Amino acid sequence: MTTQSERPHRSKPLDRASLVSAFRRLGVPRGGLLMVHSSLRSMGHVFGGALTVVDALLETLGRAGTLVVPTFTYPIARERGFVFDPLRTPSLMGAISEAGRRHPQALRSIHLQHSVAAIGPLAETIVNAGGESAWDADSPMRQIRDRDGQYLLLGVPYQNLTAVHLCEVELEVPYRKPVRTETRMRRADGSFVPLVSAGCPPLPGHPGSDFNRLGQRMEDAGLVRIGEVGNAIARLLGGWDLTRKARELFEEDVNGFLVQEGVVTRLTFGHIIETVRGEHCVADPSRMYGEW
Numbered sequence: 001m002t003t004q005s006e007r008p009h010r011s012k013p014l015d016r017a018s019l020v021s022a023f024r025r026l027g028v029p030r031g032g033l034l035m036v037h038s039s040l041r042s043m044g045h046v047f048g049g050a051l052t053v054v055d056a057l058l059e060t061l062g063r064a065g066t067l068v069v070p071t072f073t074y075p076i077a078r079e080r081g082f083v084f085d086p087l088r089t090p091s092l093m094g095a096i097s098e099a100g101r102r103h104p105q106a107l108r109s110i111h112l113q114h115s116v117a118a119i120g121p122l123a124e125t126i127v128n129a130g131g132e133s134a135w136d137a138d139s140p141m142r143q144i145r146d147r148d149g150q151y152l153l154l155g156v157p158y159q160n161l162t163a164v165h166l167c168e169v170e171l172e173v174p175y176r177k178p179v180r181t182e183t184r185m186r187r188a189d190g191s192f193v194p195l196v197s198a199g200c201p202p203l204p205g206h207p208g209s210d211f212n213r214l215g216q217r218m219e220d221a222g223l224v225r226i227g228e229v230g231n232a233i234a235r236l237l238g239g240w241d242l243t244r245k246a247r248e249l250f251e252e253d254v255n256g257f258l259v260q261e262g263v264v265t266r267l268t269f270g271h272i273i274e275t276v277r278g279e280h281c282v283a284d285p286s287r288m289y290g291e292w
């Protein structure tokens with residue numbers, strides 16, 4: 001039997017130019033506003049790693065475009081002793097998001113669990129939009145949608161599409177409830193200031209999210225551009241299209257964003273590979289970077 005590590009890596013490494021071509025082919029718009037959820041290893045070997053991907057995205061968007069990455073910290077934000085430091089706390093949403101956060105021109109919003117980093121002309125507007133909540137009328141997430149932003153899923157399924165939470169909040173789904181958390185934040189000079197962050201966590205008994213159902217609907221309706229960026233399946237969709245389809249699904253089925261009968265919707269395009277790190281959407285499982 002051939003093990004994964006013995007399989008030949010058939011594709012040649014991706015460089016910045018080939019990534020830019022692939023993003024253009026996919027339809028990433030010059031001058032656009034783009035929020036990216038990503039998995040680096042899904043893409044196969046990239047010369048220069050995550051930084052090359054960020055540079056390629058910025059080149060594709062051009063000077064008039066704005067790139068946003070999630071720099072969420074929710075996996076550890078409730079741990080004892082955790083203090084959010086916008087300048088130093090790393091993103092826990094993958095290597096590409098962390099490379100985006102560390103970009104010299106990146107600005108970061110302030111939120112205990114759901115900060116974002118942005119680079120480009122709309123960066124300041126987006127990161128300074130937030131009040132206490134990551135989802136309310138003034139939040140970065142709302143700004144992205146309201147300013148005709150698009151979302152790119154790069155080697156990850158719709159399960160990672162945070163913007164669906166925005167839809168859930170706007171639709172006032174019955175299984176989430178706003179919660180305010182009061183903690184402290186570390187400032188650049190080392191001093192501490194109070195930090196109040198609001199979220200909308202699920203109530204007990206929540207069966208888990210199935211955002212793939214909504215994504216598959218959008219694909220079936222021709223609202224998603226799908227392509228390959230290296231070995232990653234890439235999906236590009238518009239914020240307003242997502243909002244409209246989410247409303248339609250919710251009006252049909254109040255549990256439309258939830259796992260039903262214990263199974264998450266299977267996506268028809270590409271393969272989903274589950275590793276300890278998460279789910280990866282790939283064209284060819286044998287071309288993922290490294291062993292799994």
Ligand SMILES: CC(C)(COP(=O)(O)OP(=O)(O)OC[C@H]1O[C@@H](n2cnc3c(N)ncnc32)[C@H](O)[C@@H]1OP(=O)(O)O)[C@@H](O)C(=O)NCCC(=O)NCCS
Nearest residue numbers: 037038039040041044045046049093094095277278279289
């Ligand atoms: C969890 C998740 C980030 C894991 O994806 P991943 O590809 O395994 O990890 P990263 O994107 O951090 O990339 C790092 C991995 O890329 C691989 N890698 C390293 N160098 C590489 C290179 N030059 N080229 C390609 N891959 C490389 C390695 O496997 C590395 O893992 P390691 O650091 O453990 O060795 C991803 O599945 C995910 O969920 N992303 C979306 C997160 C998100 O936005 N969530 C929104 C809220 S739900």
